[in-house]
Amino acid sequence: xxxxxxxxxxxxxxxxxxxxxxxxxxLDVSETFSGVLGATPVEIEHHLxxxxxLLAAGQLAEALSHYHSAVEGDSKxxxxxxxxxxxxxxxxxxxxxxxxxxxxxxxKPDFLAARLQRGNILLKQGSTPEAxxxxxxVVSETNVFLESAYNNSGSQxxxxxxxxxxxQLKRSPDHEEAHDQLHKAxxxxxxxxxxxxxxxxxxxxxxxxxxxxVIELSPWDPESRELRAECYIQLGDPRKAIMDxxxxxxxxxxxxxxxxxxxxxxYSLGEHHDSLSQVRECLKLDQDDKECFSHxxxxxxxxxxxxxxxxxxxxxxx
Numbered sequence: 001x002x003x004x005x006x007x008x009x010x011x012x013x014x015x016x017x018x019x020x021x022x023x024x025x026x027l028d029v030s031e032t033f034s035g036v037l038g039a040t041p042v043e044i045e046h047h048l049x050x051x052x053x054l055l056a057a058g059q060l061a062e063a064l065s066h067y068h069s070a071v072e073g074d075s076k077x078x079x080x081x082x083x084x085x086x087x088x089x090x091x092x093x094x095x096x097x098x099x100x101x102x103x104x105x106x107x108k109p110d111f112l113a114a115r116l117q118r119g120n121i122l123l124k125q126g127s128t129p130e131a132x133x134x135x136x137x138v139v140s141e142t143n144v145f146l147e148s149a150y151n152n153s154g155s156q157x158x159x160x161x162x163x164x165x166x167x168q169l170k171r172s173p174d175h176e177e178a179h180d181q182l183h184k185a186x187x188x189x190x191x192x193x194x195x196x197x198x199x200x201x202x203x204x205x206x207x208x209x210x211x212x213x214v215i216e217l218s219p220w221d222p223e224s225r226e227l228r229a230e231c232y233i234q235l236g237d238p239r240k241a242i243m244d245x246x247x248x249x250x251x252x253x254x255x256x257x258x259x260x261x262x263x264x265x266x267y268s269l270g271e272h273h274d275s276l277s278q279v280r281e282c283l284k285l286d287q288d289d290k291e292c293f294s295h296x297x298x299x300x301x302x303x304x305x306x307x308x309x310x311x312x313x314x315x316x317x318x
Contacts (some may be wrong), residue, residue, distance in 0.1 A: 039069065039070075039072070039073030039074070040073075041074075043073060044070050044073040044074050044077075044080075047066040047067070047069045047070040047073065048066070048067075048070050048080065048083070050063075050066045051063045051064075051066035051067045051070065051083065051084075051087070052083075054066065055086070055087055055090065060087055060090055060091050061091075063087050064084070064087045064088070064091070067080065067083055067084035067087055068084070070083075070084075071084060076107065077107075078103075078104040078105075078107035078108040078111055078114070079104070081100040081101070081103045081104040081107070082100070082101065082104045082111070082113070082114050082117075084100050085097040085098075085100035085101045085104070085114075085117070088100065089117075089121075094121050094124070094125070094220060097117075097121065098118065098121055098122075101114045101117055101118040101121070102118065105118065110141055112137075112138045112141055112174050113174060115134045115137050115138050116134065116135070116138050116174050116177060116178055116181075118134050119131045119132075119133075119134030119135045119138070119178070119181060120181065121220075122134065123181060123184065123185055123188065123217070123218060124217075124218050124219055124220045124221070125218060125220045125221055126188075126192075126214075126218035126220070126221025126223060126224060128185050128188050128189045128192070131181070131185050132182065132185045135178045135179075135181045135182045135185065136178075136182065138174055138175065138178035139175065139178050139179060139182065184217055187213075187217065188214060188217045188218060191210055191211075191213055191214045191217075192214055192224075194210050195207050195210040195211050195214060195224075195227070198210060199227065199231070204230075204231040204234045204235050205231075205235060207227070207228070207231045208228050208231040208232060208235070211224050211227060211228040211231070212228075215228065220251055221251070222248040222251035222252050222255065222258075225244040225245065225247060225248040225251070226244070226245065226248050226258065228244050229241040229242075229244040229245045229248070229261070232244065233265075238265045238268060238269060239269075241261075241265055242262060242265050242266070245258050245261055245262050245265070246262065249262065249281070254285050254286075255285075256282045256285050256286060256289055256292060259278050259279065259281045259282035259285070259292070260278075260279065260282050260291055260292050260295060262278040263275045263276075263277075263278035263279035263282065263292075263295060263299065264295065266278060267295075267298075267299055267302075272299060272302055272303040272306055273303065275299045275303075276296075276299050276300065276303050279292055279295050279296045279299055280296070282296075283296060
């Protein structure tokens with residue numbers, strides 16, 4: 001009987017020993033994978049500090065690399081996304097900054113600085129309704145803060161605190177900027193509507209004049225530039241049309257239509273090398289584009305003939 005009890009106890013102890021070994025192995029494996037798959041808080045902090053220093057020094061590519069590492073190490077930190085977005089903006093990459101700002105807002109919905117920054121980008125891209133939503137969110141959030149302060153202002157000290165909050169709010173750069181940007185969004189929407197109405201009437205001069213301010217408010221909106229370029233073509237000013245279409249080609253991921261139009265405009269002005277260069281850009285995006293390829297053959301043929309003529313003239317002069 002005693003022997004059976006010892007056997008049972010030995011079996012339990014043996015099982016516990018095995019369990020400890022397994023747990024110890026799991027812990028070792030977990031620590032190993034943590035080192036491989038994720039960075040430690042110290043490493044993340046190092047990347048953030050290096051990113052900050054490099055950004056301040058103007059070494060944007062190096063700063064971005066450190067912020068990439070920080071995001072990979074901690075994908076739940078809203079500030080890291082915001083800081084990386086700041087680097088993208090400093091590099092002139094607003095399209096890359098937008099997803100980071102959106103993620104920062106997703107992680108912290110009341111992060112007003114990110115909302116304001118995203119609204120500013122959207123406004124410059126001509127996305128007026130989405131920009132207005134962000135500006136309204138900033139204004140609404142500050143109003144909620146003010147309402148909360150007012151509700152707690154029953155006592156004399158509470159009233160003093162409320163008045164202080166009101167003064168601070170009026171001085172808040174984010175609050176003031178959001179209000180200013182809301183006015184710009186309203187102005188932009190009104191001008192866009194007027195410009196499209198004028199264009200529909202065939203009043204190309206008025207359309208171009210209205211789009212001057214539209215483009216000033218939303219310089220990253222390809223649509224407004226393309227519409228004004230069309231107006232300049234109708235008004236017989238291809239040079240100005242080229243000036244609008246050139247930046248428009250960089251504002252869309254695939255703007256073959258703008259490259260083709262640029263090529264045709266240069267062709268009409270007798271600038272065959274520029275025409276050839278632009279139509280090649282179109283074919284880089286899609287080598288099977290029928291319109292671009294057809295125009296390419298036409299320009300290539302003319303370009304060869306003109307080059308041969310120029311060589312002949314040059315030889316005769318010698």
